[in-house]
Amino acid sequence: MHIDPQFFLTPPETPRDSFTDAEAAVRRLEALYVQARDFLLQQFRETLVKGRPEARVRAYYPEVRLTTTSHVLGDSRLSFGHVAVPGTYTATITRPDLFHSYLVQQLELLIRNHGVPVLVGPSSTPMPIHFAVTTDTTLSVPQEGVLNFPLRDVFDVPDLTTMDDDIVNGTAGLNPDGSGHLAPFTAQRVDYSLARLSHYTATLPEHFQNHVLFTNYQFYVDEFETFARAALADPASGYTSFVAPGNAEITAADQPLPQVTRMPQMPTYHLKRPGAQGITLVNIGVGPSNAKTATDHIAVLRPHAWLMVGHCAGLRNSQSLGDYVLAHAYLREDHVLDADLPVWVPIPALAEIQIALEGAVADVTKLEGYELKRIMRTGTVATIDNRNWELRDQSGPVQRLSQSRAIALDMESATIAANGFRFRVPYGTLLCVSDKPLHGELKLPGMATEFYRAQVSRHLLIGVRAMEKLRDMPLERIHSRKLRSFEETAFL
Secondary structure (H helix, E strand, O other), X not given: OEEOXXXXXXXXXXXXXXXOOHHHHHHXXXXXXXXXXXXXXXXXXXXXXXXXXXXXXXXXXXXXXXXXXXOOOOOOOOOOOOOOOOEEEEEEOOOOOOOHHHHHHXXXXXXXXXXXXXXXXXXXXXXXXXXXXXXXXXXXXXXXOOOOOOHHHOOOXXXXXXXXXXXXXXXXXXXXXXOEEOOOXXXXXXXXXXXXHHHHHOOOHHHOOOEEEEEOOHXXXXXXXXXXXXXXXXXXXXXXXXXXXXXXXXXXXXXXXOOOOOOOOOOEEXXXXXXXXXXXXXXXXXXXXXXXXXXXXXXXXXXXXXXXXXXXXXXXXXXXOOOEEEEXXXXXXXXXXXXXXXXXXOOOOOHHHHHHHHHHHHHXXXXXXXXXXXXXXXXXXXXXXXXXXXXXXXXXXXXXXXHHOEEEEEOOHHHHHHHHHHHOOOEEEEEEEEEEHHHOEOOOHHHHHHHHHHHHHHHHHHHHHHHHHHHOOOHHHHOOHHHOOOOOOOOO
């Protein structure tokens, strides 16, 4: 430990090193991260015991840096793994242990596509003490006023200027040193979301799988646990454990799951496979606000795909309760993303996702081709922010729904799809008609109970089957170039 000219207590200085081996580069990122984090934790513990230290305490996130001078493009079929123009590009990195496989994959592509090494070393971005402490369950940051000095006078705290969504929104300029952005999120932005995920879902980020299902009803959770237990009882399934809120994890079908005393805002369950190739189910409840919150934070984990499987209002007289709706377009009246993604931005359907969902419906229902139209329609899904829209004057809403050719209405699907588009996470929607308010078939208690009992199990199984189909696809096929803008980050 030394005191630098700016009177900071910092870890020992570490030079940048050059790597042509992605695995070795990630191991260096891990070592630098641990060094910085452990230094902050040590200083924090000493501060709690001994009081204010003699100088400010600071440690830096590690970074990876790439410089290329050639305009030669790599494999242009890929939507990621290369930079658009020559220059220097950097990314601050957090939790490289959690993102090990992801980082190795991204760096291997960069090194191969550009034929240059990457540099790894400390960045100039301080690591906030709050994010270092979240990795140690024995510590917590005291509230303002508990210590006899302001915490921010000694330690760095989260900085909103380094944890916004300017990169993914396409509004970020260059980094202060003139370099471009290598990754869609900064280290502080990732750390912020990792902490929020633990809070909202009551499960650790380490449990999240690459394939995420969102639902808006508890019934799907019950069916997911039933499916998970059956999968754990089948050695050929490939699934290894099931995690519930509170981080309770079982590996056998007959093991009990302890109940948490207070359920989180968005209860989340994980059916795990090696390499995070299992399925995560998030019960986001009803409404676009929760849908945005969940996807804002899960996006930093760079999942391979996320799908909405929930209930909707059928808008066509030809639909029946229990029919499926495969969204191929979205009418966005949720409003929660208007400032980040204007409503005039089209949200395209992704062919690979659509094929997987339609194939899953056919697999589970045993219907194919023209017969599949008996129970499933493809069309526009409208998402609104008013659950009681039926109580308003119907002339305006119904006219807009008719003009849009919408066939279903809910409160989450367009939000999840739009945030998938914004964050470059492949997305899709398969809904199940639970009521038809325009045709006098309202969701009433007796009808709902019978409907749920008959339909939820099959719908959940379709969602799982679609994810398994996507799992079997090469990653480069799922991550469509439709999701990439003119100048993109090289990292997925």
